Amino acid sequence: MKRRPNGITRPTIIDVADIANVSRQTVSRVLLDHPRVAPATRRRVEEAIENLGYRPNRMARALVTRTSLTFGFAAVDMQDLHFGDTCAGMQEEARERGYYLVVTRLEFEDDRGVGTLETLLTLGVDGVAFFPSFMENADIETFAATSGCPVVMIGRGAKIPYVVSVALDETAAANLIVDHLVQSGRRQIGVLMNEMFPEVVHERFVALQRAIVDRTGVARPPVEADHPRIKHGRKAATTLLRRHPDLDAIVGFNDTMAMGALLACQDLGRRVPEDVAIVGYDGISFGAVTSPPLTTIVQDSIGMADAAFRALLSGVRDGVPVEGEVMLWQPELLIRGSA
């Protein structure tokens, strides 16, 4: 029984073996549910485990099996409810299948995000799922190619070698939104985007812009970019409305920014939806409590989480397709009061 730095001790497999009067190997067999153990022996070992409060050390086990039954999950902002829903979905799925999910924040400062994913690897995960956010496709490809484990990207529909991508069909979503706005008579549609990293293609922005140009004939729809938080959305929407007083609709990058737009309209005395229609993305529950309640694109976070988890699992067994793979999910427009 070895001492830990602070003096408290945790039993090892050897302690169990000593007490049960067997070899370490036999204890290991009991732990792994190996069939060829005499029932009496098994019972003795189980009793020893119970009495000692023994728990196997997963690091030691992973070191030799090269498998930790652990997946890693990374996203820039766990407080973002769409990320949170997906993370929770994966956690649930993991639990049911005997896996463990290690969650961490994707840090730009950490080698443009690659460092975060690498650290996950050195922690011994069997696969990595993540929301790319600011990460560049090239970095993602390099990481995936050298990772030696399945890599699943959620929320960007790019085809990257060695990567399975689970993403919303952004074109379909943009069309749903703009069709709805145009049908209710809107013509001047502004867009609130996530703060942009110039290196990164914003599929959402591109899709929205195309849909707006196609359906309203406006050549360059106004856009303002900021952090995807309520107060930044409020600021950006205020700027947008000041610069373009004739705007009759605003599409937010997500529900949170759209809520900021709601506040901006209040500030400026514009009625929603009479003067300005507002639409968000994600379908978070708080959208039901705003005034008016938020019209939004609903993403099937749970379904996407399940798909991501299954992709990791099958990647562990069969490897990830070298050419990469994209799984697109169809959006749904939830019409509430704001548009």
Added chain:
Amino acid sequence: MKRRPNGITRPTIIDVADIANVSRQTVSRVLLDHPRVAPATRRRVEEAIENLGYRPNRMARALVTRTSLTFGFAAVDMQDLHFGDTCAGMQEEARERGYYLVVTRLEFEDDRGVGTLETLLTLGVDGVAFFPSFMENADIETFAATSGCPVVMIGRGAKIPYVVSVALDETAAANLIVDHLVQSGRRQIGVLMNEMFPEVVHERFVALQRAIVDRTGVARPPVEADHPRIKHGRKAATTLLRRHPDLDAIVGFNDTMAMGALLACQDLGRRVPEDVAIVGYDGISFGAVTSPPLTTIVQDSIGMADAAFRALLSGVRDGVPVEGEVMLWQPELLIRGSA
């Protein structure tokens, strides 16, 4: 260079040593910034590391050092914004100090939560911080006593041996709320509580009840319990208002439940705050967007996260006080429109 199950390989310290033409120990010294390495040797090793894209295996390292520079964090619901804020705060703090935070969901089915915390331990964390939620003090004590690492509990002000507790001063919070309500003429105050586990003492409920009894003279303030989600809060508040039509104030267990109460009032045609005043806990950002905006108890999530992290850190060095320790945080009442 060993092969992983899927065929892709990751370099080990031996590969680096071979390429740099030194022994493993020298590579290890470079990795650990050991001073006694010749500059030229160091450079050769660093180049080899760079070229190979080598990253040390933290599990192997932790196995021998008995230190992983990793802390574990657990909470029932990562989507709860107060939990999320605290988690994000700890993650930030961890990063700055060279630590890594492993986050997971506390599962009741997993041995009443103890299993979740134990699994974190078998993953090799150097300390555990968690929101106890449904966990019982006795289980927490047992876990902490046998964990062999610092254990920090957030959000329950109980003094438990081997545990450092970082919690809101519930009495102060309850008094702030009830004083404010009474001052604005409310006398019939109902309470929305988190779904109750009979074994667990709800400090928040006890504090609220005492404050209400003291200040209004009502002997048994009405209470309804359900999950801390908007729709459950709505249901519970509806029940409460139906059973007690004379209620003129509702205190929610958290902001989310309070938002449910907002919806219930809308459903039943009660004006907020004219007919019914509503107060929540936590001070989440979405409270600013509801109609009317939510009056709430603000918790200093970041400050509490910092304190929790520091407690873990000092626990690693000096051990956790055997008698346990409670750090109380003072609440603040943010008065917006709903009360």
Added chain:
DNA sequence: CTGTTAGCGCCTTCAC
């Protein structure tokens, strides 16, 4: 059915 041997990737201790 059970024990022995070897080694996962790395660091610590002790040589030189």
Added chain:
DNA sequence: GTGAAGGCGCTAACAG
């Protein structure tokens, strides 16, 4: 300043 031996806790492969 550098290398060799030994072991962290565990399981795989082989013996018996």
